[in-house]
Amino acid sequence: MTDTAWIDLALVSARPRAMGALLRYFRNLDLAEEAFQEACIRALKTWPTNGPPRDPTAWLILVGRNSGIDRVRRQSRETALPPEELLSDVEDRESELADRLDGAHYRDDILRLLFVCSNPVLPATQQIALALRIVSGLSVKQIARAFLVGEAAMEQRITRAKARVAAAGIPFETPDATDRAERLAAVATMIYLVFNEGYSAMNGPDGVSADLCDEAIRLSRLLLRLFPAEPEIMGLTALLLLQHSRARARFDAHGAIVLLEDQDRQLWSRPMIAEALAMIDKAMRHRRPGPYQIQAAVAALHARAERPEQTDWEEIDLLYRALERLQPSPVVTLNRAVAVSKREGPEAALALVEPLADRLSGYFYFHGLRGGLLKQMGRVREARVAFDRAIALATNASEAAYIRKQLDHLAGDVDASGFVQRQR
Amino acid sequence: MLYAVLCYNSEDVTSAWTKEQDDKVMRDLTSVQRKYVEAGKLGPVARLLPTTAATTLRHRPGETVVIDGPFAETKEQLLGFYLIDCTSLDEALEFARELSGANPAAGSYEIRPLSLYKPGELAP
Numbered sequence: 001m002t003d004t005a006w007i008d009l010a011l012v013s014a015r016p017r018a019m020g021a022l023l024r025y026f027r028n029l030d031l032a033e034e035a036f037q038e039a040c041i042r043a044l045k046t047w048p049t050n051g052p053p054r055d056p057t058a059w060l061i062l063v064g065r066n067s068g069i070d071r072v073r074r075q076s077r078e079t080a081l082p083p084e085e086l087l088s089d090v091e092d093r094e095s096e097l098a099d100r101l102d103g104a105h106y107r108d109d110i111l112r113l114l115f116v117c118s119n120p121v122l123p124a125t126q127q128i129a130l131a132l133r134i135v136s137g138l139s140v141k142q143i144a145r146a147f148l149v150g151e152a153a154m155e156q157r158i159t160r161a162k163a164r165v166a167a168a169g170i171p172f173e174t175p176d177a178t179d180r181a182e183r184l185a186a187v188a189t190m191i192y193l194v195f196n197e198g199y200s201a202m203n204g205p206d207g208v209s210a211d212l213c214d215e216a217i218r219l220s221r222l223l224l225r226l227f228p229a230e231p232e233i234m235g236l237t238a239l240l241l242l243q244h245s246r247a248r249a250r251f252d253a254h255g256a257i258v259l260l261e262d263q264d265r266q267l268w269s270r271p272m273i274a275e276a277l278a279m280i281d282k283a284m285r286h287r288r289p290g291p292y293q294i295q296a297a298v299a300a301l302h303a304r305a306e307r308p309e310q311t312d313w314e315e316i317d318l319l320y321r322a323l324e325r326l327q328p329s330p331v332v333t334l335n336r337a338v339a340v341s342k343r344e345g346p347e348a349a350l351a352l353v354e355p356l357a358d359r360l361s362g363y364f365y366f367h368g369l370r371g372g373l374l375k376q377m378g379r380v381r382e383a384r385v386a387f388d389r390a391i392a393l394a395t396n397a398s399e400a401a402y403i404r405k406q407l408d409h410l411a412g413d414v415d416a417s418g419f420v421q422r423q424r
Numbered sequence: 425m426l427y428a429v430l431c432y433n434s435e436d437v438t439s440a441w442t443k444e445q446d447d448k449v450m451r452d453l454t455s456v457q458r459k460y461v462e463a464g465k466l467g468p469v470a471r472l473l474p475t476t477a478a479t480t481l482r483h484r485p486g487e488t489v490v491i492d493g494p495f496a497e498t499k500e501q502l503l504g505f506y507l508i509d510c511t512s513l514d515e516a517l518e519f520a521r522e523l524s525g526a527n528p529a530a531g532s533y534e535i536r537p538l539s540l541y542k543p544g545e546l547a548p
Binding site: 005006009010012013014017052055211214218221222224225228229234237271274275278279282285 | 434435436437439440441442443445473474475476477479490491492493499528529530
């Protein structure tokens with residue numbers, strides 16, 4: 001690690017807590033961000049010579065707060081803002097500040113910061129971008145790269161998101177139990193979105209997309225440290241860990257998706273699986289099942305099977321049934337159809353899949369699964385049509401490459417059986 | 425004398441390590457251990473999963489309570505430990521100093537002499 005790498009790390013790890021506190025003081029996202037930025041610049045200047053402060057987070061909050069106040073004062077000379085009344089807790093001193101960090105106070109600060117980025121008024125893409133910028137501190141350039149858009153476009157997206165958040169109003173009152181539960185649920189969704197953004201754009205174990213997955217896991221653990229007794233946050237953390245544990249096995253050398261049953265299970269990350277299984281055990285004790293816990297339990301059954309044929313499809317079927325009751329959705333039924341196909345064969349699964357056509361006709365996996373089932377049943381021509389639909393709906397090269405492989409197999413099968421002529 | 429060397433770091437910091445940084449720290453820590461392993465001085469070494477994976481059983485006479493996470497909320501968390509056979513505290517301190525040199529996160533190593541040690545039957 002280089003000389004300043006430890007400072008970068010300290011700044012990254014202090015960020016959520018410091019930004020949360022600064023947002024509480026200034027009640028303005030831009031101002032909080034600028035104040036934190038200023039504190040980071042001072043840290044980079046003074047820490048190499050003076051050494052790290054006893055409590056880097058408290059230091060950053062204090063310095064950030066002071067520089068923010070300066071900025072507001074400077075601005076207020078030009079425009080008649082009413083800054084002082086808006087600034088809460090200006091009388092804090094560092095010792096008090098450090099005490100407060102240890103109190104329950106910071107939990108709501110961080111939750112508020114996360115919630116601001118998860119505000120349901122924001123479309124998913126804006127939530128993700130804002131969280132990565134504000135909470136994780138990724139640069140606009142890094143985020144733009146993760147989304148495969150230009151820097152200017154991303155800058156604009158974030159600016160728009162901030163304006164929306166400001167217009168919606170940032171909640172500053174201390175949340176009661178109901179508010180807190182709602183905020184937690186919104187934040188969990190946002191973290192899941194960040195993960196999914198990385199997960200679905202991934203085409204190999206490394207790169208920007210994998211970084212997004214790591215970041216989502218970090219945020220999820222952070223949330224769980226703040227709210228250690230929330231089974232759904234345990235479920236979320238476990239789910240993300242289990243999905244990410246397969247990162248190295250999900251793609252072949254050409255970047256095409258490798259299906260779960262074809263993956264080399266030696267490549268799955270054992271420490272991530274161990275952590276996730278521990279989390280699921282903990283969550284079960286609370287006897288308050290929820291969608292994340294159920295999905296994590298499904299993923300855990302895959303993780304526990306050393307070979308694909310050891311997978312407990314019956315239990316997976318039951319879990320998806322539970323999820324259908326809790327959170328009915330055609331996508332859940334589609335997932336259950338996979339379990340049904342393993343237990344009862346492709347016919348039964350297809351019977352479950354066909355009625356979803358109306359609602360899932362624009363969904364890649366619907367046509368992919370349907371094609372796979374038809375292929376198993378030897379209905380080659382229909383399988384080809386389904387795969388063609390799927391390929392047209394693929395959102396990335398890995399999905400398309402996987403379907404192309406299926407089509408190639410199909411062509412091979414057809415040639416071998418000689419029933420149908422290859423269609424070009 | 426047997427000592428436990430208990431490693432305390434801020435989880436906020438260690439969880440912000442990238443995979444590359446984490447791998448490098450683990451490599452560096454392993455190379456610190458090498459000469460102690462060769463000298464037959466090093467016993468079990470453990471790295472603990474994040475505290476979010478922890479559960480605590482509290483008990484008072486007549487009742488037990490299970491809570492999620494570690495009991496005390498502190499700035500630094502117990503993240504791993506070593507068992508080492510040293511001739512003196514100075515030697516144990518030297519081991520801890522070498523470990524700290526390989527670990528970029530601020531933290532502390534608590535050196536704690538053992539009063540009982542049963543190696544057990546557990547094979548790795």
